[in-house]
Amino acid sequence: MSEKIEKLFKNALEQVSVEPPARVWEGINSHFAMKQKRLRRMYTYSGIAAAVILLFGVGFFMQSKQTDLYPTASIAAQNSTINNQDDNKILAFTSTPHSIPEIKRKNEAYSMEHLAPVPVSTSSMTGLENEQPEGDLKKASVRTAFIPLVNQNAIENQRKYAELLDGKSTTAVKTTPKAKDEDDKMFTVGGYVSPGYSSGSYKTSGSNARSAQYESNQMSGIFNVGGGLTFAVKPTKRISIETGLGYSRVGQKTDDAQVYVPRSGMVSYNANTHAYTPLGSVKNKANATVSSPESFVSLKTEQDEEGSIEQQFDAIEIPLIFRYHLNDNRVRFSVLGGFGASFMVRNHTYVNYNGKKEFMGEAEDIRTFNISTNIGFGVEYPLSKSIHLKVEPGFKYYLQSLSKSAEINFKPYSFTFSTGIGINF
Incomplete structure (x- = not known):
């Protein structure tokens, strides 16, 4: 009996539909809307964090590449030929002297012709003139710490540096080696x-x-x-x-001097007598004589010789x-x-x-x-x-x-x- 009653109620209730109140649907919709907002906020923060991490990663990678381009050992090797160069005639200077090995002197006969161009990033040269005040260039610590640069600013930096060190105005710095x-x-x-x-x-x-x-x-x-x-x-x-x-x-x-020679067998008549020459008298020691007075010559006409x-x-x-x-x-x-x-x-x-x-x-x-x-x-x-x-x-x-x-x-x-x-x- 009870089973029939249950079946009767079941069949009756299956055909019945009840519409939920409006506040129920509003609660359900607000629940799902808040969940979607939380998901969007999470995706936004995650994207920002990923972008920041990626930016730092790219920056670190580029910095490591630039460091590899100018290793300290390579700079020292490139400048080994000019370590004895004159610091009054240096080509250029950098704004970070503490990271650069000290260069002692520069050879006067060295020329910019012998420097091979080195690729330098534009960003590394930005603000070169402003970063190094001209007053600091006269300091010994700055003057002895620099490297040669070959770029669009090298010649102008060289001119300014020469002016500060020598107190002279130079419109162009010539480093042509001497011919001799x-x-x-x-x-x-x-x-x-x-x-x-x-x-x-x-x-x-x-x-x-x-x-x-x-x-x-x-x-x-x-x-x-x-x-x-x-x-x-x-x-x-x-x-x-x-x-x-x-x-x-x-x-x-x-x-054409007249020479007098004694005859064979005759004793020299002119020993210790003076002969007359164009440049003065000579106390004659030769057997013959020249231009002697007749009193010293016997048989003159037979003793004449051309000499x-x-x-x-x-x-x-x-x-x-x-x-x-x-x-x-x-x-x-x-x-x-x-x-x-x-x-x-x-x-x-x-x-x-x-x-x-x-x-x-x-x-x-x-x-x-x-x-x-x-x-x-x-x-x-x-x-x-x-x-x-x-x-x-x-x-x-x-x-x-x-x-x-x-x-x-x-x-x-x-x-x-x-x-x-x-x-x-």
């Missing part, structure tokens, strides 16, 4: 060999027999070879002052020469002029006849100290960085007569062609 290292070298030593031709201007007063027997047109020059050592100091790039120690010879040869007289005077010279270099090329040209002090150390007169050459003796009244003037033209060719070859044609003229006699005026002159080497240091 010897420009910086102040001293030169060298040696030379000087072949030459010597003669002289000759006049006599006509007050003695000497003037009647010797004329200037009888005289000719003699060839000789000299040489010596030189020392020079260069106060400027173009001017040098030179001195040294040299050996030279001057003299002359008188042709010549040769007179040589050797001297030690100390020059004082001023040289001016006309150019600064590889082959250098120069003009020179100055004076020389000569100390006579040898005075020989010879008589030549019949293929013989006899020493007669020393001419009397010859000055032992003389002053000469020297001019010349020089050509220098470098054999190495410190050694150069010199070729110098020159002219030397004595300012005084070689003879002290008032009756004789003989001023020697010489044409020389010196060749030698010079060593700069």
